[in-house]
Amino acid sequence: MSARSTAVMQRGRMRKRILALLIVIALVVIAGLWVLGGPGPTGFSKGPRVALAQYSGKDPTGVPAGLAGEPVVRRGEYLAKAADCVVCHTAHGGRPFAGGLAFPLALGTIYSTNITPDSATGIGAYTDAQFLDAVRRGVRRDGARLYPAMPYPSYAYMSDADVLAIKAYLFALQPTTAPNPPSTLRFPFNQRFLMAMWSGLFNANERFRPDTSRSPEWNRGAYLAEALEHCGDCHTPRNLAFALDERRKFGGALTGGWRAYNISADRGTGIGAWSDDELIGYLSVGHAAGRGSASGPMGEVVDASLSQLDPADIRALAVYVRSVPGVSSAELPATIAAAATFSHRDGGGAANATGKQVFEGACAACHGWSGISPLSSVADLTGARAVNDPHATNVVQIVLAGEEHSAGRVGLHMPGFDGSYSDNEVAAVANYVTARFGSKASSLDASDVELLKAQTVR
Numbered sequence: 001m002s003a004r005s006t007a008v009m010q011r012g013r014m015r016k017r018i019l020a021l022l023i024v025i026a027l028v029v030i031a032g033l034w035v036l037g038g039p040g041p042t043g044f045s046k047g048p049r050v051a052l053a054q055y056s057g058k059d060p061t062g063v064p065a066g067l068a069g070e071p072v073v074r075r076g077e078y079l080a081k082a083a084d085c086v087v088c089h090t091a092h093g094g095r096p097f098a099g100g101l102a103f104p105l106a107l108g109t110i111y112s113t114n115i116t117p118d119s120a121t122g123i124g125a126y127t128d129a130q131f132l133d134a135v136r137r138g139v140r141r142d143g144a145r146l147y148p149a150m151p152y153p154s155y156a157y158m159s160d161a162d163v164l165a166i167k168a169y170l171f172a173l174q175p176t177t178a179p180n181p182p183s184t185l186r187f188p189f190n191q192r193f194l195m196a197m198w199s200g201l202f203n204a205n206e207r208f209r210p211d212t213s214r215s216p217e218w219n220r221g222a223y224l225a226e227a228l229e230h231c232g233d234c235h236t237p238r239n240l241a242f243a244l245d246e247r248r249k250f251g252g253a254l255t256g257g258w259r260a261y262n263i264s265a266d267r268g269t270g271i272g273a274w275s276d277d278e279l280i281g282y283l284s285v286g287h288a289a290g291r292g293s294a295s296g297p298m299g300e301v302v303d304a305s306l307s308q309l310d311p312a313d314i315r316a317l318a319v320y321v322r323s324v325p326g327v328s329s330a331e332l333p334a335t336i337a338a339a340a341t342f343s344h345r346d347g348g349g350a351a352n353a354t355g356k357q358v359f360e361g362a363c364a365a366c367h368g369w370s371g372i373s374p375l376s377s378v379a380d381l382t383g384a385r386a387v388n389d390p391h392a393t394n395v396v397q398i399v400l401a402g403e404e405h406s407a408g409r410v411g412l413h414m415p416g417f418d419g420s421y422s423d424n425e426v427a428a429v430a431n432y433v434t435a436r437f438g439s440k441a442s443s444l445d446a447s448d449v450e451l452l453k454a455q456t457v458r
Contacts, residue, residue, distance in 0.1 A: 047213025178349025221320025268334025
């Protein structure tokens with residue numbers, strides 16, 4: 001090939017890269033204008049807002065009253081649990097807070113970072129100001145931008161005192177030397193400077209402002225849900241630029257290969273028909289009788305965060321979540337199926353011989369042929385949203401990964417079957433389960449299972 005031809009090809013590649021970059025910038029700007037014209041995280045509540053310094057009610061930030069007099073490290077430990085730090089910053093089988101958890105995306109993979117106080121590979125060299133910038137603005141100590149897998153637009157609502165209390169707790173941990181794996185995002189998404197534009201459009205970097213028309217309990221719940229627990233980062237759909245679409249707040253979304261279900265007040269596809277006790281129980285222990293059990297990422301959140309919170313904070317969180325207006329999830333049936341027949345000879349999915357065979361060999365003993373477990377209501381399939389989801393997303397993931405979580409579920413354990421059954425068999429049993437115990441059968445094949453595996457945070 002001649003030098004001229006090589007130069008022409010190189011110019012062609014450069015033009016394509018520039019065009020791709022311009023397209024990404026245009027999409028981010030368009031999405032930003034769309035979001036800026038919409039409500040903020042608590043915009044559905046129309047009452048007047050005031051700065052924390054002007055709020056006359058009980059301060060919604062900080063720790064519960066019982067911990068208010070504790071040393072800053074103890075307070076920071078509680079707040080770090082409320083913020084789910086360990087869930088994302090710990091690789092499976094790795095040291096807590098040492099990072100390395102992989103987040104597969106369509107255009108590559110990013111990894112969580114080491115947030116132990118190791119000076120070389122962690123955050124040990126961060127000043128207070130640098131830590132505040134990282135947590136709330138998404139700016140690292142070296143000035144590089146973080147990707148929004150780190151929920152800094154939500155953490156921006158946290159007070160200085162709470163962020164720095166978390167820092168004090170993290171700095172009290174044992175340092176772990178664990179270099180951060182480089183991301184593998186393809187161009188142009190590997191250009192971190194684009195995140196400055198993203199942050200300018202989607203991160204207002206404003207502190208939480210209480211709504212004076214609401215109760216102190218509601219405001220505490222709002223602070224927990226929006227600033228610390230960042231519920232919307234999983235349960236609110238995102239736009240093309242990966243920013244939260246608050247017009248469909250808590251309407252459910254696919255996150256890390258799992259479906260985070262609708263937790264708005266919609267009675268059919270959300271939690272509008274749940275009682276207060278059911279919601280509080282689900283948040284506290286990851287289970288509500290007749291509603292299902294928390295699995296996957298939500299199970300991790302229950303175990304590492306929600307189950308560790310003060311009961312008053314769980315009640316406040318429930319009060320706030322229940323106040324979010326209903327948003328219908330068109331992809332989910334509004335009706336939950338009743339219990340199936342007790343006989344294995346009839347019922348939905350009878351024509352699915354492979355799925356029935358797998359269910360009989362691996363599932364029926366614990367879950368029962370009717371969907372009502374002979375062992376515990378924790379293992380009931382009847383009433384669970386997962387089996388009433390015609391996409392069967394979480395059914396597949398639970399079959400593959402099993403149930404490793406323990407909060408409120410002592411003595412019960414479901415093994416994972418990834419490797420024990422082929423992708424075709426996993427798809428078949430998911431189709432059988434949704435047909436027999438759900439409102440509408442799924443129609444998955446091996447390629448769907450393979451795709452879910454590729455999307456799963458690991």
